[in-house]
Amino acid sequence: MRRAKHRRGGRSPAPVLLAAPVPLAAIVLLAALVASAPAWADAAPGAAACSGCHGPAALSSAIPSLDGHAADEIVAQMHAFRSGERKATVMDRIARGFSEEETRAIAEWLAKPEAARHAQP
Amino acid sequence: MPSRRALIGGVAASVAAAVLAAPEVRAQTQPGVIVVGGGFAGASCARALKRMDRDLAVTLIEPEAAYLACPFSNAVIAGLRGIEAQTFSYDQFGSYDRFGDIALIRKRAVGVDAERRRVRLDDGTDIGYTRLVLAPGVDLRFDALPGYDEAASAIMPHAWKAGAQTLLLRDQLAAMPDGGVVILSVPPNPFRCPPGPYERASLIAHYLKTSKPRSKLIILDAKDAFSKQRLFEAAWQELYPGLIEWVPLSSGGRVTEVDPATRTLVTEFGNHQADVANVIPPQRAGAIAQSAGVADQTGWCPIDPVTFESRLQPAIHVIGDAAIGGAMPKSAFSANAQAKACAAAVAALVRERRPAQPKLINTCYSLVAPGYGISIAGVYQPRDGLLAEVEGAGGTSPLEAPLSVRELEAAYAQDWFRTITSEVFG
Numbered sequence: 001m002r003r004a005k006h007r008r009g010g011r012s013p014a015p016v017l018l019a020a021p022v023p024l025a026a027i028v029l030l031a032a033l034v035a036s037a038p039a040w041a042d043a044a045p046g047a048a049a050c051s052g053c054h055g056p057a058a059l060s061s062a063i064p065s066l067d068g069h070a071a072d073e074i075v076a077q078m079h080a081f082r083s084g085e086r087k088a089t090v091m092d093r094i095a096r097g098f099s100e101e102e103t104r105a106i107a108e109w110l111a112k113p114e115a116a117r118h119a120q121p
Numbered sequence: 122m123p124s125r126r127a128l129i130g131g132v133a134a135s136v137a138a139a140v141l142a143a144p145e146v147r148a149q150t151q152p153g154v155i156v157v158g159g160g161f162a163g164a165s166c167a168r169a170l171k172r173m174d175r176d177l178a179v180t181l182i183e184p185e186a187a188y189l190a191c192p193f194s195n196a197v198i199a200g201l202r203g204i205e206a207q208t209f210s211y212d213q214f215g216s217y218d219r220f221g222d223i224a225l226i227r228k229r230a231v232g233v234d235a236e237r238r239r240v241r242l243d244d245g246t247d248i249g250y251t252r253l254v255l256a257p258g259v260d261l262r263f264d265a266l267p268g269y270d271e272a273a274s275a276i277m278p279h280a281w282k283a284g285a286q287t288l289l290l291r292d293q294l295a296a297m298p299d300g301g302v303v304i305l306s307v308p309p310n311p312f313r314c315p316p317g318p319y320e321r322a323s324l325i326a327h328y329l330k331t332s333k334p335r336s337k338l339i340i341l342d343a344k345d346a347f348s349k350q351r352l353f354e355a356a357w358q359e360l361y362p363g364l365i366e367w368v369p370l371s372s373g374g375r376v377t378e379v380d381p382a383t384r385t386l387v388t389e390f391g392n393h394q395a396d397v398a399n400v401i402p403p404q405r406a407g408a409i410a411q412s413a414g415v416a417d418q419t420g421w422c423p424i425d426p427v428t429f430e431s432r433l434q435p436a437i438h439v440i441g442d443a444a445i446g447g448a449m450p451k452s453a454f455s456a457n458a459q460a461k462a463c464a465a466a467v468a469a470l471v472r473e474r475r476p477a478q479p480k481l482i483n484t485c486y487s488l489v490a491p492g493y494g495i496s497i498a499g500v501y502q503p504r505d506g507l508l509a510e511v512e513g514a515g516g517t518s519p520l521e522a523p524l525s526v527r528e529l530e531a532a533y534a535q536d537w538f539r540t541i542t543s544e545v546f547g
Contacts, residue, residue, distance in 0.1 A: 045477060046479075046481070046482060046500070048458075049457075049461065049482040051540075052457045052540075053541070055539075055544065059536075059539065062532045062533055063536050090498040090533075093498040093499075094500060095514075096514040097500025
């Protein structure tokens with residue numbers, strides 16, 4: 001529902017909509033929009049684990065948020081972690097566990113603005 | 122396992138109550154998935170299921186009002202942190218989620234009729250499922266170490282489940298005179314949180330060094346090697362010289378019996394008397410796994426590494442500490458990663474789609490002292506029927522590293538905890 005709103009013009013999301021009575025037609029429309037958006041079910045293998053450390057930007061964690069990064073940028077960073085070019089504590093050890101294709105698929109999924117990767121703070 | 126007759130009797134007696142319960146009504150028209158256990162594995166899985174398929178009826182069965190997290194509970198024992206920082210209420214859980222509600226049932230699941238696909242609750246009612254996910258965590262085995270039963274744990278705390286036991290061990294350390302002997306006994310593998318005992322030893326050593334410097338800490342270990350061993354040992358030499366004595370299996374570290382009356386720990390090489398004894402006993406999958414028939418003779422639950430479905434009972438999945446995770450350690454991060462992979466498989470299976478091959482990650486931080494963290498990481502995939510490590514990936518923090526790296530890992534440890542608990546319970 002939040003994603004549906006964003007798609008229609010980026011108004012700030014209402015936290016709860018289904019709790020209030022909503023006309024059936026609206027529910028069907030919203031459900032269709034949600035179903036067409038990327039969800040965890042479409043996550044590339046390994047991608048869902050990222051949110052175990054990388055939270056929403058609003059959490060202000062020392063571990064950077066993955067929100068708002070382009071796929072190419074994420075792939076490039078994973079390369080840099082793998083080669084040791086970018087210094088890391090754990091990401092260098094994790095990046096080596098994923099092939100080119102897997103890394104690309106994860107990056108494409110993470111880059112989707114609608115992807116519901118993590119809980120809201 | 123409860124008898125079929127008893128379960129059927131329970132079903133007959135409780136049909137009316139079960140039909141009136143909201144989740145049961147939903148389950149009649151939609152595929153219903155029940156998740157038992159609201160820890161890092163179960164709560165993650167319930168939420169992930171809803172995120173994957175908002176039309177799934179998802180019910181979480183968890184009797185407690187709040188979850189007490191084990192990661193960072195060693196800092197509570199060392200007086201560095203309050204127990205409230207470990208406590209996560211389920212209050213917001215049921216109302217969470219823009220993808221729809223998760224039905225939260227605050228009762229204990231006490232039995233499973235795998236054939237009829239029903240879970241029995243402690244009030245005698247039962248509830249049907251299309252697929253069941255068990256995430257019961259561990260039970261401490263009070264039958265495995267002579268002398269160590271539940272009553273003994275009130276004198277020699279295990280503190281291996283966060284809560285009253287954590288505070289008991291903290292208070293015993295606080296009451297101990299300077300110059301006392303603290304003994305920590307570690308069981309053989311497998312057990313929850315492989316580096317946990319050594320993080321605990323480190324933080325207790327920090328407490329002793331700063332508050333009771335004439336004291337000593339002995340680790341009696343049933344193993345000859347342990348997780349992050351070289352990093353821990355190097356740090357102990359640097360931070361706590363002469364304070365910690367680690368006695369491995371080959372030097373007589375295995376505890377064979379305890380006497381709580383005298384706080385004595387018996388080993389094959391002799392007796393040790395403690396002022397404070399922290400006995401971590403052997404463990405097994407939580408009780409519901411035994412009664413559901415998904416635990417094998419080891420006490421743990423064999424699973425298919427793609428779907429986490431039990432090897433012993435169809436339509437029941439097991440995740441987290443209770444499962445035999447192959448190369449994956451029993452950690453909170455593993456539980457969270459497994460929960461998401463299992464949810465993806467369950468969401469596919471209830472829609473009669475083929476589950477995808479998962480890939481999993483584990484990251485685990487340990488604090489050796491405040492501002493001094495070390496870590497281990499791994500990447501896993503199904504291989505030969507188990508979860509196996511992806512070769513060339515993973516490993517521990519570098520052995521030779523400046524203090525700035527240790528400080529950074531300590532900060533990451535704190536923020537990892539904040540992020541994962543926000544995702545799972547927030």
